[in-house]
Amino acid sequence: MAKRKILVAGNPMLRKRSEEVDKxxxxxxxxxxxxxxxxxxxxxxGLAAPQIGVLKRMVVIxxxxxxxxxxxxxxxxxxxxxxxxxxxxxxxxxxxxxEGEVERAEKVECTFFDRRGKxxxxxxxxxxxxxxxxxxxxxxxVLFIDKASAILPKPKEEEVxxxx
Numbered sequence: 001m002a003k004r005k006i007l008v009a010g011n012p013m014l015r016k017r018s019e020e021v022d023k024x025x026x027x028x029x030x031x032x033x034x035x036x037x038x039x040x041x042x043x044x045x046g047l048a049a050p051q052i053g054v055l056k057r058m059v060v061i062x063x064x065x066x067x068x069x070x071x072x073x074x075x076x077x078x079x080x081x082x083x084x085x086x087x088x089x090x091x092x093x094x095x096x097x098x099e100g101e102v103e104r105a106e107k108v109e110c111t112f113f114d115r116r117g118k119x120x121x122x123x124x125x126x127x128x129x130x131x132x133x134x135x136x137x138x139x140x141x142v143l144f145i146d147k148a149s150a151i152l153p154k155p156k157e158e159e160v161x162x163x164x
Contacts, residue, residue, distance in 0.1 A: 001033045006093050011094075019055055028075070035058065045061060045063045047059070100148030100151040109123050
């Protein structure tokens with residue numbers, strides 16, 4: 001496993017559509033592991049392959065909210081159903097200095113392949129549903145700032161301490 005460099009907004013790689021993964025090999029599995037290590041090191045809840053410069057349809061998510069779920073690894077994810085509406089404040093490892101209010105589906109169903117090549121179905125709601133939609137957007141070259149109704153600078157760590 002290796003921590004990778006996270007690309008930031010302005011890098012043209014983040015605006016490209018990713019290709020489907022057509023072969024599940026050691027390189028693909030290593031990439032999933034590297035993505036997870038990179039996400040955890042950056043204190044994120046999700047990371048898509050394009051964020052580390054790889055245009056493959058792969059995502060890792062760990063919201064820390066879902067009991068027993070832990071790390072979720074998605075290969076070729078597709079949202080098959082959306083329900084309801086929820087607006088949440090989102091941030092992104094590729095847009096480190098800003099956060100914004102984004103309206104998304106409150107519940108989603110997503111099909112994907114796991115690291116063993118088994119097709120899976122995830123039914124998600126709340127924060128996990130938002131994370132799934134946010135990360136899959138990355139696979140299509142879309143950033144949360146494209147969908148945000150308001151974008152604000154993230155408070156600096158010192159500012160947060162002052163308000164506590």
